[in-house]
Amino acid sequence: MPYSFSNYPSYADQKIIDSQVLIIDNIGMLSSLYGYGKIAYIGGGFGVGIHNTLEAATYGVPVIFGPKYHKFQEAKDLIEQGAGFSILNREELIKVLTCLQDNVKREYAGKQAKQYVQQHAGATAIIMKYLYSSKLLK
Numbered sequence: 001m002p003y004s005f006s007n008y009p010s011y012a013d014q015k016i017i018d019s020q021v022l023i024i025d026n027i028g029m030l031s032s033l034y035g036y037g038k039i040a041y042i043g044g045g046f047g048v049g050i051h052n053t054l055e056a057a058t059y060g061v062p063v064i065f066g067p068k069y070h071k072f073q074e075a076k077d078l079i080e081q082g083a084g085f086s087i088l089n090r091e092e093l094i095k096v097l098t099c100l101q102d103n104v105k106r107e108y109a110g111k112q113a114k115q116y117v118q119q120h121a122g123a124t125a126i127i128m129k130y131l132y133s134s135k136l137l138k
Helices: 009-018 030-036 073-081 090-100 103-119 123-133
Strands: 040-042 063-065 084-086
Touching: 063 073, 063 090, 073 084, 073 103, 090 103
Parallel strands: 040 063, 063 084
Antiparallel strands: none
16 A cells, blocks of 8 residues: 555654655645645756745745746746745755755745735636636636
8 A cells, every 4th residue: 555644644744843854756745745844945947847836835935946937927926025046056056045044034935935825815716707707607
């Protein structure tokens, strides 16, 4: 049987809490794991484009990602808010991680991330209202 956090919640929770780094290779559990983190590295930024930054930002976690983020407005906004950090190489990653080890800086970035998500909540209702008022949906 594959390992599942739901099968062993107390063991899994304690292992996650005691860890300093968590690397996963699994589909469907990442968004719920961000709540355990203090900093998130979002993959994909050295390929076609970054993965979902808002999943981590929802939990008030600063996000780090590679340079290919320009198609993603939320990534640009998170950088502008001081909650997102784009890196080009290992040296820049170390620089950002070192900066975010400062509790005040990390907590500020996390607060900015969470605030950004909260300010942009409700998009589905806005889109649905537009679709109905434009008679694109009945």
